[in-house]
Amino acid sequence: MNVANPPSTSRVARHSIQAILVPFPLAFTLALLTDIAIWQTADIMWQNFSARLPLAGLIFGIVTAIAGAVDFLLRPDLRAPAGLALCDRQGDRPGVGRRQQPVHARDGWTAVVPYGLKNGALQPRLRPWLSPRTRFSNDSDRPSRHRRKKETIEMIRRFAAGALLAGTASLWLNAAAAHSIKVEPNEAVEASFDIVETTIVTKDDMAIFTSRVRGEAGAEKPAATGKFEGSDVYAYVWPTSLNSSEIGFDKDRGIVALAVTFHPDFDDAAKGGKNRDVWHPHWVVLAEDKACGGGLKVIDIPEGTKPKVPETWPGVPLLIDSPEFPTTFKGDAVDVTIPLSLIGGIAGASYDGVTAGLRVNGNLHAPLLCVNNVFKVASGDLSLPGKVTPAK
Secondary structure, eight states: OOOSSOOOSOEETTEEHHHHHTTTTHHHHHHHHHHHHHHHHOOHHHHHHHHHHHHHHHHHHHHHHHHHHHHHHHOGGGGSHHHHHHHHHHTHHHHHHHHHHHHHTSOGGGGTTTHHHHHHHTOOOHHHHHOSOOOOSSGGGOOOHHHHHHHHHHHHHHHHHHHHHHHHHHHHHHHHHOOOEEOOOOTTSOGGGOEEEEEEEEETTEEEEEEEESSOTTOOOOOOOSSSTTOEEEEEEEEBSOOGGGGTSOTTOSEEEEEEEEOTTOOOOGGGOOOTTSOEEEEEEEEEOTTSTTSEEEOBOOTTOOOOOOTTOOSSSBSEEOOOOOEEEETTEEEEEEEGGGOGGGTTOEEOOEEEEEEEOTTOOSSOEEEEEEEEESSSSOOOOEEOEEOO
């Protein structure tokens, strides 16, 4: 008996479980393609796919292996040498997933370059997964031209089905992993800055940024000092994976964050407007700086340079924008609503939530505006674990 395509004893509604699930190892091939995409574009969307596809292939590869084990135990002919060769090929699938998944589970670029790409490029024995007939026992078993044509069509059909199923599984897993950031209250943090949940969602043509705190949002404000230098700023901040070019600055300048701020000693509204007495939003571009108590600063614009800035830039020597987005404080929550037409890249972006105090340099030199006191980080490590999703 030819064991290249033996009838399976593991069936659902007379359909072989292995035949149903065999396309899923294509997830590993698709992961290689998405690895190449993120390598070339640095778009975080592709990294999300690369993280989920190997997991989909691993899960369904394990299920396929279990179904194969049932066949192996119940079919003596599969324990013959030819059958063992077939089982060996089937057993490759979970192994590939086991090698790829830990690599792709890392954060950002290191999940892809170089080991994600290397593992994907060195996937073993892909052809037996795609072919409906994986082994011929001798020349007399070789199919006729008509059968070869039929099997080629079947192979293409399975390839297309596998791509569809693996893609669907990846989307499902990605959606399941996308969520708000929830964190336990911390009595050591001032209640109005003690974040308990941070979200960014899209709804209709808007993006909605929300942070909830243990107390009343916006209740605490910095004390006025009567002068600009050394003055304090309080802020509710959403660091994101957006590129600085998406908010009107030059490309790849730093960490893009939306910040809702209050500072009673100076105005920084666009076109000379007044905003010192109200909570108001800013886009800011941040960078690490050890001279700052919180380890971050709003990036300075060196004297004599003319970087690209948005239309609502307030004219200060910082990478800061002062758009008039609707901002609402209600009970324990602060919300900012932004038209998607202004931040098209927000869909699928990563984000975090932070409450912090900033301070203007007392000597008015760079770094001019430092994060000097981090009250709370929703993730605990600024890893941007949140994913922007449509509102439910």
